[in-house]
Amino acid sequence: MAQAKTQFGYRRHPDQDRSGQAPAEHAVVVVGAGPVGLSLAIDLAQRGQRVVLLDDADRIGEGSRAICFSKRSLEYWDRLGVGDRMVEKGVVWSVGKIFHGESQLYQFNLLPEEGHKRPAFINLQQYYAEAYLVDRIRELPEIDLRWRNKVLGLEQRNDSALLTIETPEGAYRLHAQYVIACDGARSSLRQMVGAEFAGQVFEDQFLIADVKMTAEFPTERWFWFDPPFHAGRSALLHKQPDDVWRIDLQLNRYADPTVEKKPENVRPRIARMLGHDKFDFEWISLYKFQCRRMDRFLHGRVIFAGDSAHQVSPFGARGANSGLEDAENLSWKLDRVLRGQSPASLLESYHVERSMAADENIRESTRSTDFMAPNSHQEARLRKAVLSLAKETEFGKRMVNGGRLSVPCSYESPLSSADAETWSSGPRPGCSLLDAPVRTPAGESAYLTDMFRKGGTGFALLGFGNDAAIELPGGVKDIRIGGEGGLIDPDGLVAKRYDAEPHTAYLLRPDGYVAARFRHPTKALVAAALSRAQGLN
Amino acid sequence: MALSTSSNFPRPDDAFRAIVEAHRGLSEEQSADFDAALVLILANHIGDIEVLKEAIVLARRRMVDGQQQQQQQQQQQ
DSSP, rough: OOOOOOOOOOOOOGOOOOOTSSSSEEEEEEEEESSHHHHHHHHHHTTOOOEEEEEEESOOSSOOOOOOHHHHHHHHHTTOOOHHHHHHEEEOOOOHHHHTTEEEEEEEEEOOOOOSSSSSEEEOHHHHHHHHHHHHHTTOOTTTEEEEEEEEEEEEEEOOEEEEETTTTTEEEEHHHHHEEEOOOOOHHHHHHTTTOOOOEEEOOEEEEEEEOOOOOOOEEEESSSSSSSSEEEEEEEETTTTTEEEEEETTTTHHHHHHHHHHHHHHHHHHSSSSSEEEEHHHHOOOOOOEEESEEEEEEEOOGGGGEEOSSSTTSSSHHHHHHHHHHOOOOOOOHHTSOOOOTTHHHHHHHHHHHHHHHHHHHHHHHHHSOOOHHHHHHHHHHHHHTTOOOHHHHHOOOOOOOOOOOOOTTTTTTOOOOOOOOSSTTTBBBOEEEEOTSSSSSEEEEHHHHHTOOOOOOEEEESSSOOOOTOOOOOESSSTTBBBBBBTTTHHTTTOOOOOOEEEEOOOOOOOOOOOOOOOHHHHHHHHHHOOOO | OOSSSSSSSSSHHHHHHHHHHTTTTHHHHHHHHHHHHHHHHHHHHHHHHHHHHHHHHHHHHHHHHHHHHHHHHHHHH
C-alpha cells in the first residue's frame, strides 16, 4: 500500500502566544492544503498578498485520488511556476477508447490539433501534485503554511471572521478579512456557516484499485461497457507515473464495502481483467458518489472553493480541475478587493461564474453516471440501443457516454462586454484564451500562454496588426502579434484561432478569460470594457 | 411550433403499416428494444433539440390525458 509521500512538522507560531492580547489579524486565511488551497495560496502570494494556509493534517494524503489534470489546469500551474515539473513527471495523453464487450466501439482525441504548449491531459497522482505545490510554497515567504492547525470555530464579524484553531499545543484564535474554505467535500467550514449541500446521491458503488505492474498498454484512457472480464458493468484503465495503473470497476449497489475492499477479494477481479496476477496494490478504495453544490459560494467573509463548494462524480475529471479553475477565478478578484482597487461586489462574480461552471460539471457528470448505471429498465434499454447503434452509426458513437472530460466553462458573466461586431470564430467574451505558437522578435519559439504569463498575470490586450499600439489603460499588458517589434505568428495559428483581422484586439482577464474583443479598439472602448471586467461599474 | 403535426406522408397508411409490420413476430421485450432504437435513429435524423422536445411534450400528453380519462371514469362510477 502507498505510504504518505511527505511528512511535515507542526511548528508553533507567535500567533499562538497572544494570550491576553487581541488575536492576530490576517488578510487571507486559506483552510485546506489540497491542490486547490495550495494553488490559491501560491497565486495570491505571487500577486503580493500574505496568506496563512492551515491544514489539519501534517502530511500529504495517501492514495492517488485525483489523477487527471487538464490542459487548463496545466496552463494555470505554468503561471504558478510548477507546470514543467507536473508535465515532466506526468503521463501525457489525449486519446480515449471505448469498448463494448470484446470490441472497440470508437476512439476520441481530446486535442487533435498541433500548436499548444500543453497536452489535453496528464495523469499524475495527487500526492505528487501536492508535493510540487508545497515545494513551490517554500520559495514564497508570503505564505505561512501551518500543519496540524484545525479550524474548530468560526464567528462572522462585519468586516472579518474570527477563527478558533486547534493545534497539538492547544487552541488559539485569529482574525481574517477573508477565509477561503478549500477543506474538501466534508468541509467543516461549510457546516460552520450552516449551508446546505444537497444534490443527487448515486447508489452504485465503484471500486478503485491502483496497481503497480509493468505493462505494454498504450497511454490512453480505456473504458469498457460490459467487458468479458466484468460482465454487465463498466471498467476503466488508465496509466499513471511509476508503472501504476488506475483501475475502476463498477460494482452493484448492494456490495459490502468492507468485504469488497479486502485485497484478497480485489485481486481475482483485477487478474481477470489483466489476464495475469503479476501486480501489487498501491491503493484500494470503494466509493459511492454524489453530485451536489452549495447554493452560494460566498457566506459573509467565508468563500468556498473546490470540493467544499461542489462535488461531482469522477468520470470526466471535473473535480480537481474545476477546483483549480475556482482558484484562478478567485485569486485575482480577491487581490483587487484587498487592495481596494475593486469593490467587494467583484467577489459576487466569482459566485456567478463558478456556480455556473459547477452546474455544468454536475450536469455532465450526472449524465455520464446515469449512462453507466441506468436508473430504470427503460433507461437500460435506451442505453443498450445506443451501444448497439454505435457499432454501425456515427451518431450512436457520439451518444455513448463513458465520461465527458473536463473543458473550461464559458461564462455568461457580468464582467464580460458583449460582442458589438461580427465574429465567425475565436473565443467569445467569457471563454478562456486559446494557445498557439509564437516567435519572439529575437527569434525564440514560444507560446501565447507564455507571453500571457510573462512578467506576472494581469489584464492584457492581445492585439493584431501593424499599427502603433493604442495607448493602454494603466496596468494592462500589451501582447502584440505582427508589426514592428511585435510577436511573429509563424504558422498563422494565432490569427486563425482568434479570427483576427488587422486591428483586432482581445482584452484578457488575469485568469486568462476573454473580457471583450474589438475589431477597431480605441482607448475609450478598452477602458470601458476594463472597468466592467474589474467590477467598477 | 417547430414540430410539424400536419400530415407529412402522401400515404399515411403506408407509414403506419411499416411500423406495425416491423413489430410483427417480436416479443414484448424485443418490441420495446426495437422502439428504443427507432426513436434514437429518428431523433438523430431530426437533429433539432427544440423539435425533439416538442415531440416529447406531445407524446407525454397522452399519459396525462390517459390518467385524466381514468380519473373521470372512476368519478362517474
